[in-house]
Structures are given as C-alpha cells and as structure tokens.
Amino acid sequence: MSLEQKISRLVPERLQKLEPYKTDSASGLVKLDAMELPFPIDAAVVESLHRALTEVELNRYPEARPKAIRSLLLSENRLGTKVDVVLGNGSDELIHLLCLLMCKTDQSTVLCPSPTFSVYRIAAEIVGLRYTEIDNSYDDFSLDFEHMMKAIERDEPALIFLASPNNPTGSTISKGEIEAICRKSRGLVVLDEAYWRFAGESLVYLTEIFENLLVLQTFSKIGFAGLRVGMLFGQKPWIDLIEKIRMPYNINSLSQAGALFALNNTTLIKGSIDRLKKERNWMFGQLSKINSVKVWPSEANFFLIRLIEQSGSSMFAQLKNKGFLVKNLTGSHPALMNCLRVTIGTREENIGFLSALRELCH
Numbered sequence: 001m002s003l004e005q006k007i008s009r010l011v012p013e014r015l016q017k018l019e020p021y022k023t024d025s026a027s028g029l030v031k032l033d034a035m036e037l038p039f040p041i042d043a044a045v046v047e048s049l050h051r052a053l054t055e056v057e058l059n060r061y062p063e064a065r066p067k068a069i070r071s072l073l074l075s076e077n078r079l080g081t082k083v084d085v086v087l088g089n090g091s092d093e094l095i096h097l098l099c100l101l102m103c104k105t106d107q108s109t110v111l112c113p114s115p116t117f118s119v120y121r122i123a124a125e126i127v128g129l130r131y132t133e134i135d136n137s138y139d140d141f142s143l144d145f146e147h148m149m150k151a152i153e154r155d156e157p158a159l160i161f162l163a164s165p166n167n168p169t170g171s172t173i174s175k176g177e178i179e180a181i182c183r184k185s186r187g188l189v190v191l192d193e194a195y196w197r198f199a200g201e202s203l204v205y206l207t208e209i210f211e212n213l214l215v216l217q218t219f220s221k222i223g224f225a226g227l228r229v230g231m232l233f234g235q236k237p238w239i240d241l242i243e244k245i246r247m248p249y250n251i252n253s254l255s256q257a258g259a260l261f262a263l264n265n266t267t268l269i270k271g272s273i274d275r276l277k278k279e280r281n282w283m284f285g286q287l288s289k290i291n292s293v294k295v296w297p298s299e300a301n302f303f304l305i306r307l308i309e310q311s312g313s314s315m316f317a318q319l320k321n322k323g324f325l326v327k328n329l330t331g332s333h334p335a336l337m338n339c340l341r342v343t344i345g346t347r348e349e350n351i352g353f354l355s356a357l358r359e360l361c362h
C-alpha cells in the first residue's frame, strides 16, 4: 500500500480535500497583495524597539497570558470588568479557535456575508462545521440585511463572522445592522475589525452590551504584520473558554515585546494611519480616472478594482511582470470576476503601480 493510500485511510476526507491557503512569493516585487502598512518603523523610536527586543530572555518561555498587553488593550478601549481579551497568533488563530469552540454537532453552522475573508471558510471546514454564505449586493457589496435576517432564522448559525470593513471589498456594515444581527442571533456573532482604524470608530464597546458579540482586532494592519498578534474581546465566560482551548504559549516573547512597543507608540501608529488615509484619497482619485477600470470606494487600506475590458487574471500576470504583486480575485467568487485587490503602498509605490496599470490598460 502506498503512503498516499495509508494516509487516506487515516485522515478525515474533508481535510484531505482542503486547498492550502495560497500566498504568492513577493521576492523582487512591490508588495501590494496583503494589506500590510507600507511604512517602516519611525527612525526616532526604532532604537527603543531594538532595546526591548534584546532584553527578551529567549531561554525562558513567554508569559502565558501577557498581563501588561491585555491591560493596555482593555484600558485603551475603555472596557469595563465584564469584558476580557485573549491574544492569538494573528487573528487567524483566533478564528480557528472560535470555529473549534462552536463545533458542537455535525449540523453546527457558520454564516458569513460574501464575498469575504477566505480564512472563515477554511477554519470552518477544518473542524467540520457547515459553512454557509449569503451574497452581498453585486453592485456595491453592501450587506443584504433582509436576506441575512432570513438566513439567521433558517440556519440558526452557531457562529456568524462579519468583517467590517470587509476584505476584499472595503465595504462596511452599519452599527444598527450589527446590533440587529446580535439581537436576532441565538449563536455567537464575531465582528472582525481588522481594518477599523482606516474607517472610523471601533465598536468593541458593544461587547459590554451584547453577550453574544465578540470583536476581533489585529496588529497586522497597523504596521506590525510580522508580529502575528491578534486579539479577541468579549464577555469573560467566552474568553475563558478560548483560554481553555488555545495552546499555552501561543504568543512568543519577541512578539510580546513588539506588541508592547506598538501599544506604547500609539501616536506613531495614528500618524501612519492618517498618512495612509490621505494616500487612499489620492489613489481613489487616480484610479477613478482610468476609464477601463472600475474602482469601489474603500474604508480599508486597499481597493477592489475591476478590469472592464480585459481579463483580471491576465492583468494580474502582466502587473507581476512589471514588478507589482496584487491579489487576483477572479475565481474566488462570482461577484469578483476580473477583479484585483490592490493594497495601498507608499506614494512612490502607488505612482509606479498606477503608471504600470495605465500602460497595460491601453
């Protein structure tokens, strides 16, 4: 019997069928594919980061429930004693743990408005949850609220993921709709605020009001993607459960030092976000002027664009040839035919990207 046959007798079929999460190599390319912030850490403070990192005792295990980071996160968000926070190895790990937690029966369901972040589906499928979607509007990707309400009634989802602003569309869900979804749902509602700083206010305070609401945030989109630190806020009984199922030392010491540094330099982060938002306004104006490209408004640090006269996949390949890596979305959802997701870079990177795109559009 071949090794493949032996494996297929041992490993659940649903896991064998999974496709690994795909990331393109960005070597030698301008990286506009993963919604990282393009600005390096300010020279004025980089010394203090280096010092903090060299003070880390690498011979010791990290703190299992990093107290200083958690207290800063709770106080920064002015959260009362009902609410707690747990850290994950990126919010990806927390999404995985949430799916694991809510996997009570083989009928337990995850519901998402779609298109959305692909990890929700992957995490659901890994643990054997049923994954269902309702389509957002094909015009502006806004939530189909009526349809959502009906789906909650019909499917009684154990878990709902709402990304706002959403990846890959940059669209948001209103506070009123989120509250109504929390009221309607008998399961857990997870509001993923990975991009909230580019949009306006965080709704994390709603976790004090709704006992079935958890809020996800991350350091990844505010200049610290390499740390792999995400956080999940919610009422204590939920957070205690996630604490039970996460592995003991999931946030390594270097990441903890980096996260603490980030939390102590919020003014710098705010400066980078403001700079990025200005870049977004400029970039939207430039993209809107290209006739054969449709661009949707975005509340995040990326744009969804559609090639009107050409194939998105061929444009993706041609941009790559010219040194620009973006995300090709064709094939990921029917509403995303010929669409690309373009992360906003530095002014220089954006100018380069726009001139490559203009050239290829003619």
Ligand SMILES: Cc1ncc(COP(=O)(O)O)c(C=O)c1O
Binding pocket: 034, 035, 089, 090, 091, 092, 093, 117, 163, 166, 167, 192, 194, 217, 218, 219, 220, 225, 228, 229, 230
């Ligand atoms: C909506 C959304 N949530 C979560 C994540 C993952 O973030 P992290 O880097 O914290 O795992 C992403 C990454 O692109 C995302 O778009």
